[in-house]
Amino acid sequence: MCDHWMPTIKLSLTIEQFHELPRHPAYKYEYLAGQAWLTPRSKHYHAILDLKPLDVPVDATLRHVEDSDWPDLHHLFSAAFHRTQPYGSLDEPTRMQAAEEALERTRTGGDGPWIRQASFVALEDANIIGAVFVTLLPKGDLCDWDSYHWTAPPPPDCIERRQGNAHLTWIFVAPLLGGQGTGSVLLAAAVRELIALGYTQLVSTFMLGNDASMLWHWRNGFQLLSYPGSFRLMKERWKRK
Numbered sequence: 489m490c491d492h493w494m495p496t497i498k499l500s501l502t503i504e505q506f507h508e509l510p511r512h513p514a515y516k517y518e519y520l521a522g523q524a525w526l527t528p529r530s531k532h533y534h535a536i537l538d539l540k541p542l543d544v545p546v547d548a549t550l551r552h553v554e555d556s557d558w559p560d561l562h563h564l565f566s567a568a569f570h571r572t573q574p575y576g577s578l579d580e581p582t583r584m585q586a587a588e589e590a591l592e593r594t595r596t597g598g599d600g601p602w603i604r605q606a607s608f609v610a611l612e613d614a615n616i617i618g619a620v621f622v623t624l625l626p627k628g629d630l631c632d633w634d635s636y637h638w639t640a641p642p643p644p645d646c647i648e649r650r651q652g653n654a655h656l657t658w659i660f661v662a663p664l665l666g667g668q669g670t671g672s673v674l675l676a677a678a679v680r681e682l683i684a685l686g687y688t689q690l691v692s693t694f695m696l697g698n699d700a701s702m703l704w705h706w707r708n709g710f711q712l713l714s715y716p717g718s719f720r721l722m723k724e725r726w727k728r729k
C-alpha cells in the first residue's frame with residue numbers, strides 16, 4: 489500500500505480545541521503536552537464485483553495506456569488525490585513524487601503483474617482526464633491478508649492463464665470533472681476486457697475515509713468482502729484448524 493506517505497500531523501492546541509477537531513477515520517487522535525498528534529492509522533477494506541457487461545453509456549473517449557502517457561498520468565494522479573488520503577496532506581512536490589512512485593510501482597509489477605489490456609485512459613480534447621489500472625493478485629482467499637501480494641515471482645503467462653485475481657489498483661479522475669460518469673465508464677471498459685480475457689471477478693480496495701471511492705464502488709455494484717482482521721472470521725478459522 490502507500491500509507492507511508494501519510495505524515496504524522498502535530499498541532500499546538502488547547503485541550504478544548506483538540507476536542508473540537510473534526511475526526512478522520514484514517515488517523516488516530518492523541519493529545520500530548522499541549523499538542524494534538526494525528527498519527528496515520530489507515531484501514532483498508534476489500535470489495536468484489538462479479539463480472540458482467542456494465543450498462544454504462546460510453547460518451548467518453550477511451551484508449552489503452554501508452555508509454556508516453558506517464559508524465560500526464562503523474563500530474564493527473566497528484567491532482568485527483570490532492571484532498572484524498574493517503575496523499576491529501578502532502579505538499580505539491582511531495583505529492584508528485586508520491587504519484588510517480590505509485591504509478592511506477594504499478595507499471596513495473598509491484599502491485600502484481602499489470603493487466604495492460606484492462607487498463608485505460610479517458611480523454612477529453614486529447615487530454616487525459618481519468619485512468620483505470622488493473623493488476624493481478626495471487627489466487628487465494630480474498631479475506632486473507634496474504635492474498636494481496638505475491639510472495640513468489642508470478643509465472644510470466646499468469647495473466648493469460650488467469651492464475652490470480654484481477655484487482656482494480658487505481659482509478660482516478662480529474663477533480664473538476666468528477667461525478668460525470670468518467671470513473672464508471674473506465675470501469676465498464678476494464679470489465680469488458682477482463683471478461684474477454686476470461687475473468688469472472690474483479691477485486692478492489694478502498695481506504696476508510698475516502699468516501700468518494702467507497703460510494704463509487706458501492707454504486708457500481710461492488711460487494712464488501714469480509715475484513716481480513718474480522719474477529720468472527722478468525723474464530724471460524726481457529727475452529728477449522
Ligand SMILES: CC(C)(COP(=O)(O)OP(=O)(O)OC[C@H]1O[C@@H](n2cnc3c(N)ncnc32)[C@H](O)[C@@H]1OP(=O)(O)O)[C@@H](O)C(=O)NCCC(=O)NCCS
Binds near residue numbers: 657658660665669670
Ligand atoms: C472515485 C472516483 C474515481 C470516482 O470517479 P467519478 O468519475 O467521479 O465517478 P462517477 O461519476 O462514475 O460516479 C459514479 C457513482 O459514484 C458515486 N460517487 C462518485 N464520486 C462521489 C463523491 N465525490 N461523493 C459521493 N459519491 C460519489 C456516486 O454515487 C456516483 O453515482 P451517481 O452519479 O449516479 O450518483 C473519483 O472521485 C476520484 O478520482 N477520486 C480520487 C481518487 C480516488 O480516491 N480513487 C479511488 C481509489 S484508487
